[in-house]
Amino acid sequence: DDNNNTAGLNAASQFDIQGEIVDAKRFGSGHINDTFCVSTNTEDGRSYLLQRINHHIFSNVDGLMNNTKIVLDHLKGKLAHLGEERVEKSTLTLIPTKEGKLYCKDEEGNYWRMFLLIEDTKSYDIVETTAQAYSGGQAFGEFQKQLSDLEAEKLVEILPNFHNIDFRLGNLRKAIEKDSVGRVKSVQDILDYIFDREERMRTILDMAQRGELPLRITHNDTKFNNVLLDQEDNVQCVIDLDTVMPGYVAYDFGDAIRTIINSAAEDEADKTKIVLNIPLFKAYAEGYLSEAKEFLTEAETASLLHGVFLLPYMQAVRFLTDYLEGDTYYKIHYPEHNLVRTNAQLKLVQELEKHESELVEILEQSVNA
Ligand code: ADP
Ligand code: MG
Ligand code: MG
Numbered sequence: 001d002d003n004n005n006t007a008g009l010n011a012a013s014q015f016d017i018q019g020e021i022v023d024a025k026r027f028g029s030g031h032i033n034d035t036f037c038v039s040t041n042t043e044d045g046r047s048y049l050l051q052r053i054n055h056h057i058f059s060n061v062d063g064l065m066n067n068t069k070i071v072l073d074h075l076k077g078k079l080a081h082l083g084e085e086r087v088e089k090s091t092l093t094l095i096p097t098k099e100g101k102l103y104c105k106d107e108e109g110n111y112w113r114m115f116l117l118i119e120d121t122k123s124y125d126i127v128e129t130t131a132q133a134y135s136g137g138q139a140f141g142e143f144q145k146q147l148s149d150l151e152a153e154k155l156v157e158i159l160p161n162f163h164n165i166d167f168r169l170g171n172l173r174k175a176i177e178k179d180s181v182g183r184v185k186s187v188q189d190i191l192d193y194i195f196d197r198e199e200r201m202r203t204i205l206d207m208a209q210r211g212e213l214p215l216r217i218t219h220n221d222t223k224f225n226n227v228l229l230d231q232e233d234n235v236q237c238v239i240d241l242d243t244v245m246p247g248y249v250a251y252d253f254g255d256a257i258r259t260i261i262n263s264a265a266e267d268e269a270d271k272t273k274i275v276l277n278i279p280l281f282k283a284y285a286e287g288y289l290s291e292a293k294e295f296l297t298e299a300e301t302a303s304l305l306h307g308v309f310l311l312p313y314m315q316a317v318r319f320l321t322d323y324l325e326g327d328t329y330y331k332i333h334y335p336e337h338n339l340v341r342t343n344a345q346l347k348l349v350q351e352l353e354k355h356e357s358e359l360v361e362i363l364e365q366s367v368n369a
Helices: 002-012 061-082 084-090 130-146 165-178 185-196 203-209 249-260 278-292 298-324 337-354 356-368
Strands: 021-026 034-040 047-053 111-116 216-218 227-229 235-238 245-247
Touching (some): 002 034, 002 047, 061 084, 061 130, 130 278, 185 298, 185 337, 216 249, 278 356, 298 356, 337 356
Parallel strands (some): 216 245
Antiparallel strands (some): 021 034, 034 047, 047 111, 227 235
16 A cells, blocks of 8 residues: 555665665565565666564564574575575575665664565465475575574574473463453363373473483574575575574474475364375475485484474464463454364374374485485
8 A cells, every 4th residue: 555655665765775766565475574575777677675574573673683684694605605696596685774784763663674686486375286395395404404503592582482382381371370251161172182292292392401402593484485486496595584593493394394284274164174285294304304414413303203293282372372361462353263273283283193103204214315
């Protein structure tokens, strides 16, 4: 709309770009930030990617942008030998403001940043082919690999406890205690199911506490639309670095699998439709491990399967917590929406349990490939 367009044009003019700005149009299908494509009238026809950062989710914009800069500098260092053109295609490139800053703030208190638009790329919301799944795995495997020699402590924990299951279950317990909308009694079976699995779901945390898992730099939003592919569906660039922070590799693996392996939508009400797409799991695992096996420790490789169980479970815990708190966090489209989402994630956990030995075998084969 016009308001947004004007805000986008105004913000775009703060950045250090060549030529005159011709347009700022809404772009992409992200759900977190507001993204615009900015075109200019320069001879090289360069376009830019402008984003209004969601500062309700990311309150520490300065920390976030510093994290992004540190990560991009490191990635670019790794790729420098390939030449500037390749580097600009394979990594995000920040455009500073005219004052040399990484972002700017407008009169309404919104924060903006700009990247080069990476041309001739595609991003998909849903994985459809095994070739795409393989590329997705490769992309995040390579991303982790390239960052495996950057000290995790250099980055701030931009969303504290984001994948910490103790924290998430703690929130669920508080919501049960309060029972603010009187729903606890009606979900007792689901709560039993969740707490029955608590110990298993703590495996990654336990391994980490025993010092078995190195703290790495992970992406933490490994959705498929955060990988840009070229026209042949080969990996080109990992994007959306807002959540990059210290973490364990299995969280990225598990979250990618959570959406890729599910044949249905995240809020499918008909549980019979929620079955596993094993070929896509296999392709993602093969792509991921083709890159990651170079740096993963044995314990990390063993942790991957725990991540696969943990991430849908954790998402169920979050949906159910919101349901018990009266639907204050996730947008709902009907009264029981969060309960339906909870059940859909738990059905996925159930299916994963049913096929566990098959998944183990695929992972073993991919490691040894
Ligand atoms: P969100 O956090 O809202 O998901 P993203 O950073 O993922 O925001 O951007 C939203 C979408 O915009 C992406 O899914 C992708 O399609 C597109 N996009 C983002 N950055 C670039 C870029 N540098 N070049 C081309 N397309 C991009
Ligand atoms: Mg995104
Ligand atoms: Mg994002």
